[in-house]
Amino acid sequence: MRFLFLIALLVSSNAFSQNIKLGELNSYKVFPAFLEPYKKGMELAIEEINGSGGVLGKKLELITRDDGGNPGDAVRVAEELISREQVNVLMGTFASNVGLAVSNLAAQRKVLFIASEPLTDKIVWENGNRYTFRLRPSTYMQTAMLIPEAVKLKKKRWAIVYPNYEYGQSATASFKKLLKAAQPDVEFVAEQAPPLGKIDAGAAVQALADAKPDAIFSSLFAADLQKFVREGNTRGLFKNTPVFNLIAGEPEYLDTLKDETPDGWWVTGYPWSAINTPEHRKFRDAYQKRWKDYPRQGSVVGYVSVYTAANALRKAGSTDTEKLVEAMKGLEMGTPFGPIVWRPLDHQSTMGAYVGQFAKKDGQGVMVNWRFADGANFLPPFEEVKLLRKE
Amino acid sequence: MSWPSVLIQFLNGLAGASSLFLVAAGLSLIFGVTRIVNFAHGSLYMLGMYLAVWLAQRIGFWPAVPIAAAIVCAFGALVEVAVLRRIYKAPELLQLLATFALLLLIKDFALWAWGPEDLLGPRAPGFRGAVEIAGAAFPEYDLLLIVLGPAVLAFLYFILRKTRYGILIRAATEDREMAAALGVDQRRLFTGVFALGALLAGLGGALQIPREPASLGVDLTVISDAFVVVVVGGLGSIPGAFVAALLIAQAKAFCIGLGYSKATLVVEFVVMAVVLVARPWGLLGQAQVAARNPGLRQASFEIPRKKFFIGAAMLLAVLALIPLASSEYTMVLLTDVMVFALFAASLHFILGPAGLYSFGHAAYFGLGAYAAGIFLLQAKLPMELALALAPLAAGLGALLFGWFCVRLSGVYSAMLTLAFAQIAWSAAFQWDSLTGGSNGLVGIWPAPWLASKTAYYLLTLALCTAGIAFLWKTIHSPFGYALRAGRDSPLRAEAVGIDVRAMQWAAFTIAGLAAGVAGALYAFSKGSISPDAMGIQRSVDGLVMVMLGGIQTLSGPLWGAALFTWLQDAAARNIDYWRAATGAVILALVLVLPNGIGSLFQSRK
Numbered sequence: 002m003r004f005l006f007l008i009a010l011l012v013s014s015n016a017f018s019q020n021i022k023l024g025e026l027n028s029y030k031v032f033p034a035f036l037e038p039y040k041k042g043m044e045l046a047i048e049e050i051n052g053s054g055g056v057l058g059k060k061l062e063l064i065t066r067d068d069g070g071n072p073g074d075a076v077r078v079a080e081e082l083i084s085r086e087q088v089n090v091l092m093g094t095f096a097s098n099v100g101l102a103v104s105n106l107a108a109q110r111k112v113l114f115i116a117s118e119p120l121t122d123k124i125v126w127e128n129g130n131r132y133t134f135r136l137r138p139s140t141y142m143q144t145a146m147l148i149p150e151a152v153k154l155k156k157k158r159w160a161i162v163y164p165n166y167e168y169g170q171s172a173t174a175s176f177k178k179l180l181k182a183a184q185p186d187v188e189f190v191a192e193q194a195p196p197l198g199k200i201d202a203g204a205a206v207q208a209l210a211d212a213k214p215d216a217i218f219s220s221l222f223a224a225d226l227q228k229f230v231r232e233g234n235t236r237g238l239f240k241n242t243p244v245f246n247l248i249a250g251e252p253e254y255l256d257t258l259k260d261e262t263p264d265g266w267w268v269t270g271y272p273w274s275a276i277n278t279p280e281h282r283k284f285r286d287a288y289q290k291r292w293k294d295y296p297r298q299g300s301v302v303g304y305v306s307v308y309t310a311a312n313a314l315r316k317a318g319s320t321d322t323e324k325l326v327e328a329m330k331g332l333e334m335g336t337p338f339g340p341i342v343w344r345p346l347d348h349q350s351t352m353g354a355y356v357g358q359f360a361k362k363d364g365q366g367v368m369v370n371w372r373f374a375d376g377a378n379f380l381p382p383f384e385e386v387k388l389l390r391k392e
Numbered sequence: 393m394s395w396p397s398v399l400i401q402f403l404n405g406l407a408g409a410s411s412l413f414l415v416a417a418g419l420s421l422i423f424g425v426t427r428i429v430n431f432a433h434g435s436l437y438m439l440g441m442y443l444a445v446w447l448a449q450r451i452g453f454w455p456a457v458p459i460a461a462a463i464v465c466a467f468g469a470l471v472e473v474a475v476l477r478r479i480y481k482a483p484e485l486l487q488l489l490a491t492f493a494l495l496l497l498i499k500d501f502a503l504w505a506w507g508p509e510d511l512l513g514p515r516a517p518g519f520r521g522a523v524e525i526a527g528a529a530f531p532e533y534d535l536l537l538i539v540l541g542p543a544v545l546a547f548l549y550f551i552l553r554k555t556r557y558g559i560l561i562r563a564a565t566e567d568r569e570m571a572a573a574l575g576v577d578q579r580r581l582f583t584g585v586f587a588l589g590a591l592l593a594g595l596g597g598a599l600q601i602p603r604e605p606a607s608l609g610v611d612l613t614v615i616s617d618a619f620v621v622v623v624v625g626g627l628g629s630i631p632g633a634f635v636a637a638l639l640i641a642q643a644k645a646f647c648i649g650l651g652y653s654k655a656t657l658v659v660e661f662v663v664m665a666v667v668l669v670a671r672p673w674g675l676l677g678q679a680q681v682a683a684r685n686p687g688l689r690q691a692s693f694e695i696p697r698k699k700f701f702i703g704a705a706m707l708l709a710v711l712a713l714i715p716l717a718s719s720e721y722t723m724v725l726l727t728d729v730m731v732f733a734l735f736a737a738s739l740h741f742i743l744g745p746a747g748l749y750s751f752g753h754a755a756y757f758g759l760g761a762y763a764a765g766i767f768l769l770q771a772k773l774p775m776e777l778a779l780a781l782a783p784l785a786a787g788l789g790a791l792l793f794g795w796f797c798v799r800l801s802g803v804y805s806a807m808l809t810l811a812f813a814q815i816a817w818s819a820a821f822q823w824d825s826l827t828g829g830s831n832g833l834v835g836i837w838p839a840p841w842l843a844s845k846t847a848y849y850l851l852t853l854a855l856c857t858a859g860i861a862f863l864w865k866t867i868h869s870p871f872g873y874a875l876r877a878g879r880d881s882p883l884r885a886e887a888v889g890i891d892v893r894a895m896q897w898a899a900f901t902i903a904g905l906a907a908g909v910a911g912a913l914y915a916f917s918k919g920s921i922s923p924d925a926m927g928i929q930r931s932v933d934g935l936v937m938v939m940l941g942g943i944q945t946l947s948g949p950l951w952g953a954a955l956f957t958w959l960q961d962a963a964a965r966n967i968d969y970w971r972a973a974t975g976a977v978i979l980a981l982v983l984v985l986p987n988g989i990g991s992l993f994q995s996r997k
Contacts, residue, residue, distance in 0.1 A: 030500075030971060033508030033608065067964045071924040072832065073914065077724055077961070084720035084845075098831045102920040105834040109919060121831070128834060165654055166821075166830035193653045198609050201656065203404040203534060204648040210528065211397045211649070227512045227605045235522050235531045257510050257605060 020062035021055075021320060023310050024088030026078045026103070027118075028095045031070035034223070034253045035299040036095065039118070040065065041292050042303030049287070050307070056314045063307065064088060070095075072102030079103050083110055089320040090115060090310045097121035097167040104133040113313070113325045117306040118299075121167050122175075125347045126389035132322070134329050134348040136306055138376045140168055140220075140247070143269045144175040145379035146356050147245050150267050151176075151216070152183045154243060158190045160214035162205060164225055165194040172220040172247050190214055195225065202228035206238050220247040222254050230261050239263045250357060251298035255366045262366030266359040271298040272368035276355070284337035305336045305352065309343075342377070347386050351377035393649055396526035401649035403525070407534035408641035409634075410541025411600055415614055416621035416633045417548060418592030424565035424628025425585045428476060428487040429803065431932075432494035434615030436590050439498060440464045440597025441606035442506050445513040448601070453516050461595040468590020472583045475979065480582075482986035485749070489939040490982045492932065495611060496975030503608055504969065513601030533602050540599065544592070545634050552630065561585060565628045616928060620660045623807040624667045626677020635675055639663060658818035665796075665811040672800045693745070693867055693946055711853055715846040723845040724917075727852045729957045731914045734856040736937040736949035738906035741863050743935075744943050745872055746899040747879030748798065749806035752813025753934050755793070756904035758926020760786040760911025762820055765833040765921045770826065775839040779916060783908030789816065790904020791897075798896040813931060821923045832922025836915050852913050859906050864946055866902065875899055940981060942988015951989045 025043065029036045047063045055061060064086055068075035075094065082088045091107055092115040094100040100119030107114035108130035116124055116135040120143070125135050138146070161176070163169030173192070180187050191212030193205045200221065206229065209217065217238075221229050226249055233239050243265065249255060250270015255262070273285065273296050284304065288296045309332070314320065317328035330345035341352045357371025380386070393401070419433045440460050447456035471494065479486050519536050522529035552558035563571040564581055572578050597610075604610075621640060625632030640660045647655045673679055694700075715723060735757055742748045763785035767778035793812040797805050820827045827833065842848050866872050877885040878892035885892050915921045924930070933956065941952025959977060963970035985991060 030503070031609075033503060034510065037508050067970060069960070069964065071929075072920050072922050073918050073925060074960075074964075076918045076920070077728055078964075080724040081721050081961075081965075084724070098920075098922040098924075101831055101834050102918065102922070105919050109837060123831065165657065170829070191651065193648065195648075195653055196657045198607075199613055199656070201404075201408065201644055201648055202603075203407065203531070204401055204645040205653065207397060207400050207404060207528065208648050208651065208653070211393065224510050224605050224607045224609065227510060228603065231512070231515075231603070232531070236529045237522070253509070257512050259512065261512065 020060045021057065021314060022062045022064055022086055022088040022090075023307065024064050024066070024079075024082030024086055024091050025093040025306075026066045026068040026075060026082065026091075027093040028070035028099065029065075029067045032095050035118070035297070037299070038253070038294075038297035039299035039303035041294075042288070042296070042300035042305075043307050044303075045288055045291050045300075046304045046307035046311075048291070050311050056311050057318065057320075061307070061311060065093075068094065068099060068103075070099070072099050075099045075103055076106050079106050080110075083112055089113075089314070089322075090325065092306050092310060093117055094119050097124070100124050101128055104128065104130060107132045111322055113322050113329065115306055115309055115329075117302050122171055123167075125349045126386065127391070129347055129390045131326060134309075134343055134350070136309065136350050136352060137302060138352055138354050138379070139349065140172045141175045141381070142376050142379045143247050143354055144172050145179055146269055146354060146374040147218075147247070147267055148176075148179045148183060150356070151180060151218070151245055154216060155184070156215035156243070157186060158188050158213065158215045159218060160191040160193075160209045160212050160216075161189060161218045162193040162195075162209060162229065163220040164197040164200075164222070166197050169194065169197075169220045173218075176218050198224055200225040200228055202232035203236070205229065206232045206236050210236065210238050214242060217242055217244045218246075219244060219249075222248055222251075226254055227257055227261070230258055230263055234261055234263060239266075243267070250355065250359070250368045252295070253297050253299060255359075255368070258366045260361065260364045262359050262361050264358075264360055267356065268359060268368065269354045269356055269374075270368055271301065272355055272357060272371050273297070275368070275371070278339065280335055280339060281337045301337055305341075308334065308336070309350075338373070339375070344380075346383065347390055349376075349380065351375065351380075353377075353379075396528060397649060399526050400528050400530060401645045402642070403530060403534065403538065405638070405642035405645035406538045406541075408645060409637040410537040411596065411603070412617060412621050412637035412641055413541045413634050414544060414596030414599065415593055416618045416625070416637055417544065417630055418589035418596070419618045420622045420625065420628055420630060420633045421548075421561070421585055421592070422589035423622065423803075425561055425568075426476070426480070426487075426582050427568075428491065428586075429485070430589070431488055431491040431615060432471075432498060432611075433491075433589070433593055433618060434611035434613070435495045435498035436464050436468060436593035437597040437600075437614050437618075438502060438606070438608075438611040439467065440594030441513075441601055441604075441610060442502055442511065443594070444598035444601050445511045445606045446506065448514050453514050453602070457595070457598040460598040461591050464594025464597070465587050465591035468593075469583055469587035471590075472586035475983070476586065477579065477582070478983060479986055482982075483939075483943050485743075485935070485943070486939055486982060486986060489936060490979060492936055493975040493978035493982065495615075496971045497979070499608060499611060500969045500972035500975070506606070508608070510605040510607040512605040516602045519602070537599070541634070541637075544595075545630065548630050557584070612928075617660060619807065619810075620664050623804060624664050624674055626674030627803060629674070629676045629678075632674055632676030636667075639675075654822065657821065658814055661811040661814040661818075665808060665815065668800060668804060668808045668811070669796055672804060674804070693944075695868060696864075696946075708853075708857060712850065715849060720845045723849040725958070725961060727845075727849050727913075727917050729954045730849075730852045730856040731910045731917065732933075732937060732953040732957050733950040734859045734913075735907055735910040735934055736941065736953040737860045737863050738903045738910065739934045740938045740943065740946075740949040741867070741906065742896075742899055742903045743938055745867050745875045745879065746896050747876075748896055748900065749803060750797075750809040750903075750931075751806040751928075751935070752809035752811070752931050753903070753907060754926045754928070754930035755809070755813035755816045756786040756790050756907035757911035757914070757930060757934075758813075758820065758921075758923075759789045759816065759904075760908030761915035761921045761925050762827060762833070762911075763908070764912040764915040765836045766826060768836055769833055775837075775842070775916065779912050782912035782915075783905050786908020786911060787901055787905035790901045790907075794897050794900030794904065798893050798900060810928070810931070813926065814928070817923055817926045820926060828922075830923060832920060832925075834920040836921060837919050838916045842916075848917060852917065855909060855913060859909050860950070863902070863906055867946070871895070871898070936978070940978065940988060942985075942990035944987060945990035945993070947993055948988045948990020951993070955989060
């Protein structure tokens with residue numbers, strides 16, 4: 002009996018609704034520091050869009066789900082969004098492996114998937130498919146954004162530290178390749194690859210110092226970054242050694258460093274308080290008014306993801322997946338970071354990031370000397386991408 | 393490495409060892425006396441960290457440390473009195489389920505109370521800077537830790553050796569029944585030991601904040617490290633825990649120093665596997681006195697009667713007809729339920745009848761899943777063949793690992809299974825060319841005739857039913873009886889000519905094979921596979937399903953799998969704090985139905 006009851010619960014389906022449904026899934030409990038602001042960004046966008054009349058005469062409805070942080074659960078959750086909720090667009094995901102699994106499912110089930118956050122290059126290149134589009138500047142792009150400053154320093158001996166999984170591995174590979182191309186005499190003298198979240202910072206700092214590098218490239222973030230920074234500060238690793246760190250300037254990670262923030266590091270990130278373009282000011286004011294909190298990098302990603310879906314729906318004039326896919330190709334739109342294009346070639350958006358240096362201000366870390374790096378300028382040439390994408 | 397850097401890495405190792413020892417000592421004490429496998433120990437440590445950071449902002453670092461530890465200690469005592477005390481008589485491992493529920497609750501509590509962002513604590517006043525040692529700057533605070541670890545060891549040693557309370561603890565560690573027979577009040581002793589263990593965990597966490605931010609992932613990181621240290625040192629042995637912490641911390645520091653940082657992914661598990669194979673009771677542990685009168689005798693599994701077969705046939709018929717009347721997503725969810733039912737049944741097969749604990753059963757699930765993907769994508773075999781061959785890979789893995797594991801007993805054996813599972817996991821994680829590394833393999837889809845959700849669901853239903861039926865049939869075969877004889881009385885079983893180890897080895901392999909079937913079905917249902925399919929989390933999920941359903945019934949694990957899968961799915965969809973909700977439901981079930989939900993379906997005697 003119990004079991005029949007359970008089945009009855011499962012079978013009961015939701016009432017038919019007239020809204021256009023965006024199905025979003027993410028690892029809310031695994032990466033809450035990034036994803037709570039992200040959710041707020043999405044909700045702000047939904048409110049704005051529906052407040053000004055919705056899309057195609059209908060309201061947008063956002064359905065968010067926790068994907069449990071692993072591909073197996075994520076695929077089940079995505080199936081639920083597709084077949085039970087009958088969403089018109091799938092979006093979200095954070096980690097590379099989850100993003101790739103959902104992207105693969107989207108191709109199998111022929112549903113538009115806007116991968117908002119996963120940074121892996123493979124999702125648009127080696128494993129790219131017709132139905133998947135990715136918003137954020139990838140690991141490759143963000144690494145490439147740091148290269149000009151790295152080359153300017155003319156340092157010969159580089160040490161590298163990265164979290165040992167897809168993101169850190171491909172950041173490291175791209176960095177080595179790009180720097181070597183720009184500066185053939187470069188040497189990579191040490192590599193530390195601690196497991197994600199488990200860096201043994203004291204030992205790692207000592208091992209890097211042993212190699213006597215001229216400069217350091219790191220892709221650490223979150224708790225690993227904080228441990229590394231504190232140990233490095235105490236042990237004097239950064240005193241005479243410039244450091245480049247991917248994504249460390251995102252408020253999610255920078256703000257936790259407080260008075261430990263090491264001066265002069267080159268990072269990619271989001272100096273939210275200092276960007277005063279009209280489009281960013283509008284977003285920031287609206288966000289602060291709505292949430293009584295300042296926007297993080299995640300807020301922008303969530304906000305733009307929802308607008309992307311809305312713009313694609315408007316351009317397609319329909320909720321038909323094939324039409325949406327065609328509309329996404331070459332879609333041009335404004336964002337708080339300025340205009341972006343969704344490249345037809347590899348389904349990557351040209352959203353950029355800010356490159357700048359760490360400094361301390363009133364006991365808090367900030368980004369200074371920053372400039373905006375437009376994503377369009379940091380992608381490999383057309384032919385190279387075409388070779389990677391086996392469609 | 394130059395000599396100065398060898399010295400510095402050695403000091404790094406010492407500081408790391410002190411941190412590890414502080415958390416492991418409490419776990420070891422708790423296990424030694426109460427036999428509780430305390431999954432929430434890392435959560436107590438995490439609680440200590442958050443409390444210390446929070447308090448330090450208000451009253452300064454040094455006062456914050458003892459206060460945070462004291463709060464965690466009080467919380468530990470409360471947990472023991474309110475929850476654990478009620479279930480000491482329940483089947484072993486049930487406490488594991490209760491502490492797992494606590495882990496979920498504490499995690500969401502920390503998220504609710506302190507928010508999602510990592511909290512980097514202050515530096516310790518008086519120990520902010522570094523001193524120069526051999527030309528390198530070495531943090532003063534690490535020097536303090538190097539002293540603190542042995543100081544806590546000495547303190548515990550004094551308590552255990554020189555005080556009456558300590559003597560009682562040691563007596564209970566060595567022989568719980570005898571201590572009880574001599575009039576030692578077990579209830580007070582257990583509460584005291586649990587509180588002391590919690591105090592140590594809280595202290596360890598609080599002392600860690602100058603080195604590491606309080607973050608929500610700490611609990612799981614710490615718990616696996618602490619378990620390894622406790623087992624390598626020998627369960628219940630405090631000096632052993634210290635030696636093991638030293639060994640593991642030094643191994644890590646020198647892996648990093650010598651440029652093999654990738655090895656830190658798995659080095660502690662390799663150390664544990666080597667130690668356990670060479671010394672079955674850990675470095676300083678002793679053979680445990682077998683509990684003379686286990687809290688509850690293992691019931692013999694009922695021989696299925698007519699009623700059972702009618703019920704099973706009806707259930708099967710309903711399941712087979714479901715596709716006619718339900719949505720696609722129901723198929724998807726039920727496919728997961730079937731897969732995990734087989735996985736749980738295979739784990740139950742060694743946990744129940746064979747009496748072998750396994751904390752690493754996901755290894756065989758993962759091997760099956762990966763083999764399916766590799767056969768399909770790399771070897772280009774047809775899907776049907778890949779599905780048929782994949783379980784053999786899992787069976788082979790179980791054959792190999794099982795040979796070692798059946799040589800140990802109890803928690804040692806369980807931890808060896810965990811060590812092997814972690815080694816297999818790290819191989820999947822690192823072997824980019826074969827397994828796709830951390831991304832895993834994508835594009836593992838079933839053949840066209842199985843592509844529809846309904847077809848795949850029916851295939852899963854058929855294979856899982858066959859697998860479960862085979863396992864159950866085996867339990868009631870002479871082989872199954874021999875297994876149970878070996879579990880209940882190894883000596884008498886040997887005496888009547890049963891080769892207990894060989895039987896257990898065979899059982900281990902059969903269970904691995906069945907888990908491999910589940911894994912392969914899982915891979916094709918998801919279209920992709922990545923290392924977490926064989927991670928610790930999956931092994932723990934399996935244990936939770938079996939214990940939730942009840943280890944003493946045959947059908948219990950299936951109900952456990954169904955309930956747990958459905959609960960996670962439903963809770964994650966409807967509740968923000970779904971982990972806490974899952975934890976609360978599990979905790980309630982543990983208290984109300986200590987013999988599992990399967991006991992509801994048993995005929996009354």
